Amino acid sequence: MLPADDADAFEWLAFEQSGVLTTPQATRLLTEGVVRGRIHSGRWRSICRGVLLTGNGRLTRDQQLWVAVLAAGPDAVLAGVTAAAEAGVRGLRHEPLHVLVPAARRAARTSLRRLPIDMPAVLVHRTTILPGAHRQLGRPPRTTTARALVDAAGWATGVDEAQGLLAAGCQQRRVLPQELDAVLDVLPRASRRQLIRQTAGDIAGGAHALSEIDFLRLCRQHRLPAPDLQEHRVDAAGRNRWLDAYWRKWRVQAEIDGAHHMDARQWAADMRRQNDVWTSGDRILRFPAWLVRARPDEVAETVRRALTAAGWTPPPPRPRQPR
Structure with missing residues (x-):
């Protein structure tokens, strides 16, 4: 509640600071005796050294x-x-x-x-x-x-x-x-x-969720090509869709599923969307978010196989460092 129009400086300061003041603030606007008296009477609380509450709740x-x-x-x-x-x-x-x-x-x-x-x-x-x-x-x-x-x-x-x-x-x-x-x-x-x-x-670059950020890090660490994130497309029914990760050149898509995808209605919607992708000729991979984080090598190998099958050529292995 706003102070009254004729409120004094103390009332306005107490309002602005939610009733919490330093002892110097209170004694400057009132007096040391008044402040001490209100604390001793229980009307105010001493919160810690140098800070008080102009109330007792x-x-x-x-x-x-x-x-x-x-x-x-x-x-x-x-x-x-x-x-x-x-x-x-x-x-x-x-x-x-x-x-x-x-x-x-x-x-x-x-x-x-x-x-x-x-x-x-x-x-x-x-x-x-x-x-x-x-x-x-x-x-x-x-x-x-x-x-x-x-x-x-x-x-x-x-x-x-x-x-x-x-x-x-x-x-x-x-x-x-x-x-x-x-x-x-x-x-x-x-x-x-x-x-x-x-x-x-x-x-x-388009990563909106932590799972997508984890997926990008996985691609960098395993020398996989970087996908486009949140790629926009229109499905067969004319609805707008955004793909989590998409390698346009090889027409490979990866979806990172959070916990909400376990909901029955969401699951059915995901299957319809997945069928739409398959019938358009794209390959689609789906990973639960926990798998991307817990088993990145497994996820990376799956992505590598899908991209290779679609025509991607993996880079040569890094030369071993001499001992």
Whole structure:
């Protein structure tokens, strides 16, 4: 609820920060005695050293985000998956909260180690490069979606998680591959920089899902020709279709099936589409997404046989390196 027209500076600040203030903010607008009295009376909560809540209930999500930023100190911003989720990227973990602070400033680690039970853990990251173009105007402050995803990919526990984050942001149209590249241009020492650059290129080339990115990586590693991704075609009934991977020269198509393809109605639709492809003269291969990731050698050999049968000539084997 918006404050009344005659609200004072304190009421407006409390509104803008979801009722979470630093002690210096509160004492500057009120008095130290008033602030101490409201905490002792139970009207307000002391969240951690230097941060308080102008109420006594459990922390909401917005309040948790404000606590993370304010407890980390001046110039702190939400970052990584936390900032990306605030930008609207779906399917990301909500905990722990990620905060970015300037490397030259020491974060208030003591405060962050003594958070209440209704507050998730906060991970503080440091950076020497955080230009204004990487900051998103918002409350609480956060990095832009592109910077958030680049950071999140660098902080991820593995390659699959890193690529999945980038694919989710682009697939949901929250960021463009070119924006990821622009962030990398400013971060010469970004963690997993080469992987992020390659993944952004794959997405720009048409890979919309992590399974398609895995498939492209498989083709590169096994020296298979790169397919066109999300190739558009019109089926026999005049409906628009997009092929996951298509080698036009050899008329070979590969479909990467996610879990939704196990649904009975989807299965029937897939069979009709597959029959349409076969009757047009194309070869079609279908792989479940888990097989592409778990057994890439098996998938690559199947693709190799299909392309060879269609007229592709495999490259000569690499010469062995002398011992």
